[in-house]
């Protein structure tokens with residue numbers, strides 16, 4: 058791992074070190090400007106620009122779901138079009154000293170181990186600040202175009218890091234897997250940096266923020282103050298997110314590379330000993346920290362109580378709102394497109410057509426597929442759009458139904474009711490634009506996929522909020538809408554979202570897990586036209602049979618280790 062620049066020092070010439078660690082702690086971040094005391098650095102200007110650089114710093118003992126929460130926040134923000142990335146200190150530690158460390162490694166009284174742990178924490182912090190500090194050309198374009206305000210003033214962005222920055226191998230290899238995005242995935246410009254003609258660079262609904270999640274225990278006020286000071290020197294806002302769990306009933310999925318292949322009993326014993334070491338120094342967040350300037354959200358027993366302190370700003374508020382809706386009730390959601398419609402058969406997009414005879418057949422088959430899969434004692438509520446084809450598909454399911462306007466199909470504006478051939482003939486430039494940047498392309502008088510994602514945010518929050526055990530939700534929706542919802546759950550980047558395959562006459566069951574989402578697909582074995590069109594290809598007009606039976610099942614959840622302890626099931630993560 059690349060070490061911080063040895064010359065990096067505070068203006069006084071002394072190396073910065075994490076408080077509470079031995080003097081030999083490694084040098085930390087270099088600063089261009091003299092370091093201001095916490096209170097002065099925190100003094101708010103009369104008018105503060107909207108946030109575009111935010112560090113969400115996790116706090117809490119091991120096994121409190123910090124990684125789970127960090128990943129969910131990162132996925133939510135990425136889905137909304139913000140830049141987000143997780144910096145997991147446990148990963149840095151495993152890289153530096155290996156995974157198989159005994160619990161004594163976490164003993165705060167062991168100077169050598171404390172020094173090693175401080176070093177990896179600082180490396181992660183440096184990488185995070187480097188990433189947040191780096192507003193490259195693309196981001197400058199996207200920010201100035203999308204936020205409708207100027208990027209932060211030069212004084213905020215000044216002060217190049219001498220320590221590892223985004224270009225270092227350290228950062229690129231240490232980013233949490235769940236938050237990785239292919240290059241350019243959140244770009245608002247079409248390939249080549251040219252804004253889409255149909256998507257004016259100034260008409261984004263929201264701004265693109267950069268949000269880093271610093272995933273570690275950060276269990277003492279001294280360490281938290283140190284992180285705040287480092288971030289503030291780089292114009293980075295900090296919001297702490299603490300997870301406090303004392304409810305033995307709370308079950309968190311186990312998954313930790315630290316105990317891969319270990320005997321489960323020994324793993325639990327060692328992990329509990331590690332927790333006890335952390336408990337020696339752990340202090341919960343307190344509003345008096347950093348002379349009362351600390352900003353935090355404290356989650357107690359995931360969703361049962363939320364304490365919000367000193368939280369300001371658009372992106373911070375969105376994160377708090379999202380966290381307030383989180384719960385860990387095990388549950389599955391069902392999704393299906395409406396049955397084949399007459400417009401599908403005619404290859405026309407949009408409209409409000411009724412089902413075709415094959416679509417009607419699917420509607421009749423649906424109760425059997427769903428009820429068989431729900432199992433005994435599970436209630437079902439069906440959400441449809443307000444359009445005829447979804448309501449007709451749901452009509453044989455004799456369960457409560459809700460019609461959501463938000464679930465209506467992507468609005469194709471002037472192209473509504475046309476075939477792709479007609480669109481190509483009438484609007485050739487638009488047809489090409491859409492192919493080159495389908496996520497951002499907005500139909501004249503209609504919507505883009507990006508618009509659709511924002512329209513669907515309340516639906517996602519409602520799905521996250523849904524906590525009744527033995528009560529499933531089924532969405533009978535449309536191709537574009539289900540692509541957007543599916544992309545949220547499976548963390549699929551924006552440029553791939555408009556090409557996700559959601560065949561007709563197929564029910565998809567998604568079961569969110571601690572670190573992924575399990576997926577099953579059930580085909581009704583009823584032929585339907587294929588409405589999926591790959592980039593630059595014509596539609597295939599002939600009906601086809603979707604893959605049959607209960608054939609397709611796969612899980613994105615990484616393998617996990619379930620260990621039951623006196624606390625219930627505990628997470629071996631971190």
Ligand code: SIN
Nearest residue numbers: 147150273274275631
């Ligand atoms: C920490 O947050 O204290 C370190 C996390 C780890 O090494 O797993």
